[in-house]
Amino acid sequence: MAETPLAFEIGTFVVLAIFFIVDLLIIGRRPHIPSTKECVQHIAFFVVMALIFGGCIWFFAGSKPAIEFYSGWLTEYSLSIDNLFVFVIIMSNFAVPKVYQKYVLSVGITVALVLRGCFILVGAAIIERFTWVFFLFGAFLIYTAIGLVRGDDDDEEYKENGVIRMLRKVVKISDDYDGEKLRTVKGGVKYWTPMLIVFLAIGTTDVMFAFDSIPAIFGLTKDPFLVFTSNVFALLGLQQLYFLLGALLDKLVYLPLGLAVVLGFIGVKLIMEALHGNSLPFINGGQPVHWVPEIPTWLSLAVIVVSIGAAAVASVLKMKSLETKGDAKAEVTAE
Numbered sequence: 001m002a003e004t005p006l007a008f009e010i011g012t013f014v015v016l017a018i019f020f021i022v023d024l025l026i027i028g029r030r031p032h033i034p035s036t037k038e039c040v041q042h043i044a045f046f047v048v049m050a051l052i053f054g055g056c057i058w059f060f061a062g063s064k065p066a067i068e069f070y071s072g073w074l075t076e077y078s079l080s081i082d083n084l085f086v087f088v089i090i091m092s093n094f095a096v097p098k099v100y101q102k103y104v105l106s107v108g109i110t111v112a113l114v115l116r117g118c119f120i121l122v123g124a125a126i127i128e129r130f131t132w133v134f135f136l137f138g139a140f141l142i143y144t145a146i147g148l149v150r151g152d153d154d155d156e157e158y159k160e161n162g163v164i165r166m167l168r169k170v171v172k173i174s175d176d177y178d179g180e181k182l183r184t185v186k187g188g189v190k191y192w193t194p195m196l197i198v199f200l201a202i203g204t205t206d207v208m209f210a211f212d213s214i215p216a217i218f219g220l221t222k223d224p225f226l227v228f229t230s231n232v233f234a235l236l237g238l239q240q241l242y243f244l245l246g247a248l249l250d251k252l253v254y255l256p257l258g259l260a261v262v263l264g265f266i267g268v269k270l271i272m273e274a275l276h277g278n279s280l281p282f283i284n285g286g287q288p289v290h291w292v293p294e295i296p297t298w299l300s301l302a303v304i305v306v307s308i309g310a311a312a313v314a315s316v317l318k319m320k321s322l323e324t325k326g327d328a329k330a331e332v333t334a335e
Contacts, residue, residue: 004061009225012053016232019049020110033098039244046237053233057226064297068221071301072230075220075266078259078308079213080234081252084242086205094198096177103180104195105239108202115203116214116231123214124224134274137215141267148260164201173197219266219273220300253318258311265303269295 034042050073058066091101126133167173174191178184182196217227245252272295 004057004065004225008056008060012225012229016229016236019046019236020113020232034102034240034243036244039240042240043237043244046233049236050233053229065221065223065226067297067301068223069226069230071220071297071304072217072226073233074301074304074308075216075262076213076230076234078255078262078304079216080238081241081245081255083205084238084245087202087242090198090201090205094194094201096194096198100177100180100195102239102243104198104202105242107199109235109238111199111203113232113235117228119214120224120227120231123218124222124227127218127222134219134270137218138267138270138274141215141219141263141270145260145264145267148256148263151256164197164204167197167200215270216263216266219270220297252312252315254311254314255308258307261307262304265307266300269300 054066054069054073057069087105091104096104172189172191173196174184174186174193176184176193177195178193180195181193182199184191184193213231214227217230221227221230272293
């Protein structure tokens with residue numbers, strides 16, 4: 001497998017930085033409620049860019065890393081859609097005015113990207129030195145998948161994490177928003193506005209999601225460059241997706257099941273890779289288990305596409321079925 005040229009990687013970071021500056025710090029800074037047309041255009045643009053980027057990787061480094069990128073991007077994108085459920089709850093919990101929600105998402109996503117970058121660097125360093133950590137990653141992903149099937153994450157009430165609770169104890173926070181301002185003055189006393197809490201809630205919550213997504217993508221590729229770019233392309237356009245799907249998020253009833261299949265599959269894949277490449281005293285007499293098959297990259301991509309696609313189609317059919325029953329019931333009541 002050829003490595004991506006350094007010039008290509010540098011150029012990628014420059015282009016992605018421009019994307020983020022324009023999308024989050026310029027467009028996102030303009031308080032407004034994006035229209036459906038604007039959301040669709042932004043999402044389509046970033047999806048096309050991701051597809052083109054994967055094609056560039058294929059050209060410069062070959063098919064394997066390109067398929068790894070597509071697999072990682074689809075997995076991260078799907079997990080990001082699931083994360084939007086919590087973003088909706090956070091916005092509601094803190095009563096963020098709708099006109100400022102796009103701006104809040106812009107800043108929160110920027111914070112999340114920086115923290116995820118640090119998380120990826122640490123994860124890559126650990127994996128390089130201690131490949132047995134795949135056993136832990138794999139077991140955690142399987143545990144998470146089981147939780148999704150059981151509906152352990154269906155709690156509709158947002159619970160503040162430790163960072164937010166600690167912050168409330170050490171700084172003065174006002175009860176009301178003051179536009180986009182982080183600081184306000186009431187009765188001659190300076191306060192932080194609830195906007196600060198919302199920023200941290202979005203950013204830190206997304207990092208908590210990274211405990212699922214980062215191990216998942218390391219199960220698809222070990223290249224930190226592909227891991228990071230997959231995360232970036234998954235986050236780009238997320239704020240537009242938030243407004244586009246808004247009312248439809250609760251209709252994607254089978255998305256958690258689709259994600260459970262993906263995470264469970266990747267968890268098993270990680271454990272198989274760990275068995276294949278590690279020498280552990282309590283397994284196979286301390287020798288690597290070479291007979292364990294390696295799951296090809298194309299199969300990972302196929303499982304991801306089929307699982308998420310089937311979950312989306314099943315959700316749409318379920319939604320239409322409920323709407324049909326609702327219309328029929330309304331007709332009977334009217335008669």
